[in-house]
Amino acid sequence: MYRFLFSSKWAGYFAVAVVFAVACVALGNWQMNRNNDTMANIAKITANYSAAPVPYQQLQANFNHLDPAKEWTAVAMTGTYMTADQRVVRNRPLNGAAGYEVIVPLRLENGDTVIIDRGWLPIGNKEPGHPDVVPQPHAGTVTVVARLRPPEPKLNRGAPAGQIASIELNDYAAQLSYPIKTGAYGQLASESPAASVNPTPFPAPSIDPGSHLSYALQWICFGVLAFVGFGYAARTQRRNDEYDALEAAETGVPVEEVYGRGSAFHPRPSRKVRKPGARPTAEEEEDAILDAQGF
Template sequence: MKTYRFLFSSKWAGYFAVAVVFAIACVALGNWQMNRNNDTMANIAKIKANYSGTPVDYLQLKGDFEHLDPAKEWTQVTMKGTYMTADQRVVRNRPLNGAAGYEVIVPLKLDNGDTVIIDRGWLPIGNKEAGHPDVVPQPQPGTVTVVARLRPPEPKLDRGAPAGQIASIELNDYASQLGYPIKTGAYGQLASESPAAAANPTPFPAPSIDPGSHLSYALQWICFGVLAFVGFGYAARMQGRNDEYDALEAAESGVPVEEVYGRGSPFHPRVIKKTRKPGARPTAEEEEDAILDSQGY
């Protein structure tokens, strides 16, 4: 009959502690991946709700151009005004679909006097002059109606840029280069404009709504944590079975069972040397071993 008294030994207590620590680490990593999955799903829901939604008039979202509500990112806004093409800037190091390039941002002075920044699209790197696009399409002069999607400003990068270019869409830094105030809480990513310019930069693709593998990774980490205890239980079962074999072998050899349990490796059965009772006749195997020993083998 199996006994598991060895589980109360310091060695097996150490094995259990290792399993517990490993399981806790796996649960923590699983929770981390689950939180990332929740954030991703919330962002996907926001994109689905806002990206293709009905455009909202600028006056209803004016405050978001000052302090953007994250829940309103990608919302389409309708604005009417004039592009300030003299203050146009090219944003450096903007990849699109694996290709290096630029983005073009232009202030749009609205009919009510406010000025917002519009990102009109992407340009590939140029072949004529290093560090500059070959051509920067100009927007339509005069009054235009623009539909743009709300986007948060970017952090300032600790790097310079040539004249007429900026390192990132950091609106406070951009505002310092202009002679008039602009809204610095958000900018608009161009969706459409009327009348349209003769040539426009490449429009932006829709944002990804791929949920990724965070949920799968979270479930894998939880399974790893469970497997730690499965492995501990399997090792304990093997130890108990080995002890049972040793007990049966000890009983045949006259060794007290109390001297068997609690000793030995948790993974390999022990080999217990059989002892012969005093006065018992040696077996043929023992006689053969004695002859070999006497001959030096």
């Protein structure tokens, strides 16, 4: 009944279905891995972002090499801003608006120097490529709470004097006359005493899981549908073969000589075939009379 499945043509159809299904499963796994990474990041943000600040001494090593599990952890530090060495970071969008960020070295009481990102500034109107005003922090000793962030990759593009293309800490360190910690920087959460004017603070990071899970399920469904489609095509081919057998039995002429053989993908138009010995229908009797009269 389904012997045609062993033909080279149908073996080819099956191979195409298998390749398509494998590709769908691979894409589904890729989306599932992205979903797992997103959920792990959400769990990390949820655990670290709103937790109580940790003293610098307990997390000092993370400013040399950041433990990914410690990202977004709030660190409490006391020191003095080195405002003469602050930099403006270019091309920093916030809520769909282009702008800048301000980073400043913070010299701690123990002699270490870490980089603090104090916030966001909008594009200026006075001079192209520069913010109108860069708010200055408090000039004396300050207590800063900042959240740990990893340094950024180096961008192969220049920047005007006093600006940098990205928060790539090794390049920043090369511009300074003293060493800084290059394994992580702090994104400002609060400082005391606060400056009279501050850059725009950063919003909380997104914890939206996105659509990766639904995409993964869709790809898996597509892979299953490849075999459903193959089964439907095989069933259609079998019905075409049965149609051919009935036509041959009724007329005594191979149907291929009259119509050509139907296929699963180009099935023959459906019509009822009268079995041998069955009573003719009214339509068939009418057709026979018209044929006899030469019509």
